[in-house]
Amino acid sequence: MSCDNLTLHTDKYQINMMYAHWFNGSMDRKAVFEAYFRKLPFGNGYAVFAGLQRIVEYIQHLQFDEASIQYLAEQEENYDPAFLEKLRQFRFTGSLWSVEEGSLVFPNEPLIRVEASVFEAQLLETAILNFMNYQTLIATKASRIRQVAPDDVLMEFGTRRAQEADAAVWGARATYIAGFDATSNMRAGMMFDIPTKGTHAHAWVQDHDSEEEAFRKFSAALPDQVTLLVDTYDTIKSGVPHAIETAKWLQSQGKRMNAIRLDSGDLAYLSKKARAMLDEAGLQEVKIVASNDLDENIIFNLKAQGARIDSWGVGTKLITAADQPALGGVYKLVAREREDGFAPVIKISGNPEKVTTPGIKDVYRIVNRETNKAMADYIALTNEDDVQQGKPLKLFDPVHPYISKTVEQYEAQPMLRPIFADGKQVYELPTLDTIREHHRKQLTLFWPEYLRKLNPEVYPVDLSPKAWDQKMELIRKHKG
């Protein structure tokens, strides 16, 4: 049975908690949750935030339809019919703040904040994390690839190896945000207005009596954009010479061959050899595309070897984030409503990294006014105004609080934007090209030391003294 409605795209324990809140009369109590991750993926120095568009569309369409209600009634006999009736009226009426897609983000800072009835806020956890974790992971991987090939054409080729259809299209979108130029997935192209590109498969060559015939017929059909795959039989002895013949034939028709594609063998050696053969034939304008299990490390190595590759088709290792297939983002309760307002709450853990930071918080990017470079991200309680008024800030490392400095000449850029206010969408989703441009600009805000692929400097994410004191106070309270 197909199920397009995403309202049940949640873990059963969320519905169980919603039921228990309804049962105990606490469902309308307000709660504040924050979503963040604790560790950067791939040893990278930053992550690229993505997933907001999907989250907004998901929230807009939240509604338990008849089929979902019926299913819940069958699944759990404890669920009272009056609870199911409540679900029938369910709409998101809360507020949500989020970092903008394409922004560079760092561990332990709130990326999304939800303030809603606990009944509503609890339902959202699973889907928000699902969308944010996957898309942020893939955008980050794509950004690493863009870094090693800043001036080349990058094509996303991953659909056949992606973890199913949603991952393919939303993953393709995430790669475009982080600087890829095109995707091979036509549905992603249509859904998100991403440029599409494609060459041809080995099957096209295998399905003809000869490679020459295959190249000629493909070029006749698509004369303005043809890229020929040259490694079906023998790249140097047969594929490249036949591509050169075809390019000359196209020239005689007043057309131009776009590129050849290498998909196996030593890509550095073959690209250099093919480049020399093409140049020798006067075909300097014909480009070289490479594919075959590429990632940022192989591309970096190929460039170091002097490979003459202009364009890269990257599939499996990108769309599955093969070297780290999950981002561990979490959604934690930070405040609960009491008679006299919100009270901060904490989760203690034996692992200091897992102790949550209590209280409702904002994040500011502290930018040095002289250099225009980001110095640190600063997490403050929403009711603090020092940072908004530009007062001197004490920046200190929450893990090593004795390391501190005071900054004065700064611009504080608020990172969390209001997206929903009391159930109403108040944020206009930017176009994908605007998001891509935002990502490009974000990269210029950081010193290269934080951006490098290998062993980057750790960018500081600091807590305000008030947020820190409140955390210590709650630790003392719970630990005696």
Ligand SMILES: Nc1ncnc2c1ncn2[C@@H]1O[C@H](COP(=O)(O)OP(=O)(O)OP(=O)(O)O)[C@@H](O)[C@H]1O
């Ligand atoms: N010069 C090179 N330096 C480093 N890695 C390379 C170089 N050339 C190719 N590679 C990478 O090495 C891997 C080689 O893959 P593999 O062992 O499957 O060989 P292949 O030539 O693709 O063989 P097949 O014909 O089975 O596809 C790929 O990930 C490819 O991108």
Ligand SMILES: O=P(O)(O)OC[C@H]1O[C@H](OP(=O)(O)OP(=O)(O)O)[C@H](O)[C@@H]1O
């Ligand atoms: O290598 P990726 O980064 O995943 O890029 C996509 C791959 O998909 C195609 O291969 P195909 O499915 O035809 O099989 P192959 O791996 O045997 O070439 C294409 O020729 C690329 O090699």
Ligand SMILES: O=C(O)c1cccnc1
């Ligand atoms: O267009 C291509 O060459 C392509 C697309 C998807 C996967 N592999 C190759």
